[in-house]
Amino acid sequence: MSALLEVLGVSVTFDGFRAINDLSFSIQPAELRAIIGPNGAGKTTFMDIVTGKTRPDSGRVQFGTPPVDLLRLRESDIAKIGIGRKFQRPTVFEAQTVFDNLSMALKNERSPFAALGYKADRRDIGRIEEIAAEIGLADHLRRLSGELSHGQKQWLEIGMLLAQDPQLLLVDEPAAGMTLGEREHTTDLLVRTAKTRAVIVVEHDMEFVRRLACPVTVLHEGSVLAEGSLSHVTANPDVIEVYLGR
Amino acid sequence: MKNTFLARQPSVIVFILVLAVITLLATVFSEAYGSGLLPTNYVKILGKTLCLCLIAIAMDLVWGYCGILSLGHFAFFGLGGYMIGMWLMYARTEDIVIASMSKAALPPTPGEVRDAIGTQIFGVVGGSDVPVIWSFAHSLPIQLALVVIVPGLLALVFGWLAFRSRVTGVYLSILTQAMTLALSLYLFQNDSGLRGNNGLSGLQNIPGLTDIPQSVISIWFMWGSALALGIGYVFAGWIVSGKFGNVVKAIRDDEARIRFLGYSVEAYKLFIFTITAVIAAIAGAIYYPQAGIVNPAEIAPIASIYLAVWVAIGGRGRLYGAVIGAALVSLLSSWFTGGQAPDLPLGFYTIKWVDWWQVLLGLSFVLVTLFAPRGIAGMFDRLVRKDAA
Numbered sequence: 144m145s146a147l148l149e150v151l152g153v154s155v156t157f158d159g160f161r162a163i164n165d166l167s168f169s170i171q172p173a174e175l176r177a178i179i180g181p182n183g184a185g186k187t188t189f190m191d192i193v194t195g196k197t198r199p200d201s202g203r204v205q206f207g208t209p210p211v212d213l214l215r216l217r218e219s220d221i222a223k224i225g226i227g228r229k230f231q232r233p234t235v236f237e238a239q240t241v242f243d244n245l246s247m248a249l250k251n252e253r254s255p256f257a258a259l260g261y262k263a264d265r266r267d268i269g270r271i272e273e274i275a276a277e278i279g280l281a282d283h284l285r286r287l288s289g290e291l292s293h294g295q296k297q298w299l300e301i302g303m304l305l306a307q308d309p310q311l312l313l314v315d316e317p318a319a320g321m322t323l324g325e326r327e328h329t330t331d332l333l334v335r336t337a338k339t340r341a342v343i344v345v346e347h348d349m350e351f352v353r354r355l356a357c358p359v360t361v362l363h364e365g366s367v368l369a370e371g372s373l374s375h376v377t378a379n380p381d382v383i384e385v386y387l388g389r
Numbered sequence: 390m391k392n393t394f395l396a397r398q399p400s401v402i403v404f405i406l407v408l409a410v411i412t413l414l415a416t417v418f419s420e421a422y423g424s425g426l427l428p429t430n431y432v433k434i435l436g437k438t439l440c441l442c443l444i445a446i447a448m449d450l451v452w453g454y455c456g457i458l459s460l461g462h463f464a465f466f467g468l469g470g471y472m473i474g475m476w477l478m479y480a481r482t483e484d485i486v487i488a489s490m491s492k493a494a495l496p497p498t499p500g501e502v503r504d505a506i507g508t509q510i511f512g513v514v515g516g517s518d519v520p521v522i523w524s525f526a527h528s529l530p531i532q533l534a535l536v537v538i539v540p541g542l543l544a545l546v547f548g549w550l551a552f553r554s555r556v557t558g559v560y561l562s563i564l565t566q567a568m569t570l571a572l573s574l575y576l577f578q579n580d581s582g583l584r585g586n587n588g589l590s591g592l593q594n595i596p597g598l599t600d601i602p603q604s605v606i607s608i609w610f611m612w613g614s615a616l617a618l619g620i621g622y623v624f625a626g627w628i629v630s631g632k633f634g635n636v637v638k639a640i641r642d643d644e645a646r647i648r649f650l651g652y653s654v655e656a657y658k659l660f661i662f663t664i665t666a667v668i669a670a671i672a673g674a675i676y677y678p679q680a681g682i683v684n685p686a687e688i689a690p691i692a693s694i695y696l697a698v699w700v701a702i703g704g705r706g707r708l709y710g711a712v713i714g715a716a717l718v719s720l721l722s723s724w725f726t727g728g729q730a731p732d733l734p735l736g737f738y739t740i741k742w743v744d745w746w747q748v749l750l751g752l753s754f755v756l757v758t759l760f761a762p763r764g765i766a767g768m769f770d771r772l773v774r775k776d777a778a
Binding site for chain 2: 194196217218219220222223227228230234236237238239243246247248253254255258259261262263303307
């Protein structure tokens with residue numbers, strides 16, 4: 144079984160600082176993976192590279208079968224071929240309704256002309272309602288997303304990811320600022336999503352990672368320090384030294 | 390689910406009604422069709438103001454909705470004026486030349502007519518040949534098409550270069566200023582083929598309609614302006630209320646985020662930049678026959694800045710805000726600078742509004758920015774909401 148995303152020997156330097164150092168990583172089509180690591184380990188830069196925001200100095204990034212070279216694509220094209228990203232800070236379009244946010248994310252033709260002629264058909268509305276139910280916002284479709292609570296915004300953003308119908312989801316700190324109940328719901332949502340697609344979760348919170356019960360990749364100084372189950376990596380002396388033992 | 394465009398843009402119906410009432414009232418009181426209470430001059434001011442409202446809508450689309458602070462849209466407005474002005478001037482001069490030559494013993498050859506037209510139009514800049522860019526000036530349909538094509542193409546090329554290189558924010562504003570300045574400086578040159586600083590004049594005289602008095606023509610143009618404004622408003626309301634409008638607003642609010650949703654921000658920006666340039670050009674093409682003259686000073690960078698000030702004062706991101714701002718500020722501006730405003734004697738100093746109007750305008754701009762960032766329309770909204778609550 145070939146990997147969905149394959150990152151090979153990638154390095155990137157910002158003003159002399161090596162943010163990513165010969166990093167290799169891969170994930171299968173329906174897999175949940177957590178990435179942990181201390182601040183400055185390169186987690187966000189890794190996501191930037193995969194989504195096309197940052198160009199690496201060397202290395203290869205391939206996606207899908209047959210493999211597509213992501214380094215040659217623009218951000219919007221990478222999003223179109225099936226990589227969705229949720230940012231650390233919830234970034235939804237606050238001046239617009241929950242419905243409109245989801246409708247923009249929905250997998251449809253993206254050109255200006257298509258958008259001008261677009262009219263939400265029954266199928267699209269059904270899909271939006273389905274996603275809204277999934278993320279617990281079914282009763283809030285008509286509200287401005289700026290009025291939502293922090294946790295609801297996080298869910299809306301996850302909902303927007305789902306609406307894009309990507310093969311790979313990159314989720315940056317989904318549980319930040321959530322209450323315990325909200326966290327449980329988020330965990331369920333991610334685990335369920337990972338049954339049909341690949342999900343990479345970047346998280347600081349070990350408790351949350353434990354609840355995801357999935358393989359973990361530990362990043363340190365821009366490369367992979369350890370990989371395996373959470374209990375396996377937390378037993379690794381290197382990991383304890385750089386991350387957990389502080 | 391009520392998701393139709395009128396439900397999302399309730400201001401459209403009100404706006405069309407108000408526009409129709411104003412235009413009808415002006416007609417009823419006009420010299421040509423009514424009681425004569427409203428001098429022709431005022432009808433022209435009204436007509437011109439409606440055109441300025443139309444370009445303000447274009448500015449609101451590109452800035453208020455898409456977040457691109459273009460300080461160059463008056464260049465497109467002026468170009469539209471030039472394109473229609475070429476036909477107006479050429480065709481009218483042709484009529485005059487043919488009329489004066491018809492008294493000669495031999496009928497003039499087409500070459501002679503063309504030479505005479507060239508001398509008539511370009512004598513003022515020391516030329517007698519009709520430049521190549523005037524090749525189609527005899528044809529109204531072609532020049533009308535050029536009103537859309539020339540500014541549209543300029544916007545398309547400029548926008549493509551700028552947006553592709555991801556020039557945003559204040560850098561883009563500076564670039565658009567540079568564009569309008571360059572165009573204006575080019576047109577100032579006598580050998581630009583558009584009569585240098587003289588510009589194109591006598592545009593109020595419509596070829597073939599010279600027997601009809603200006604009082605009548607001004608009413609027609611006012612109706613034309615009102616029609617264009619009405620269509621422009623409906624069109625703008627339509628494009629901002631659908632999914633296209635949502636994406637455009639999303640670009641304004643968070644460009645990077647909408648890019649990660651798979652939208653090509655550049656394509657949308659280019660689309661809205663070009664379409665608003667075309668709207669501006671159409672507004673200019675209706676404006677300048679009422680103004681009578683278009684010259685390079687109209688395209689000066691300051692004109693485009695004023696446009697931004699109108700929209701800011703009126704309230705950006707609201708179509709009626711742009712219209713209110715443009716109408717109010719441009720009318721006040723011509724009142725203050727036209728010498729009609731009474732001077733304000735302070736005893737030790739007399740405030741002459743011709744000089745002080747700019748200070749007043751600048752001050753109100755600062756006040757609006759500080760205390761009413763959503764402009765006049767924003768205060769409007771607040772009042773309406775209070776009533777509803």
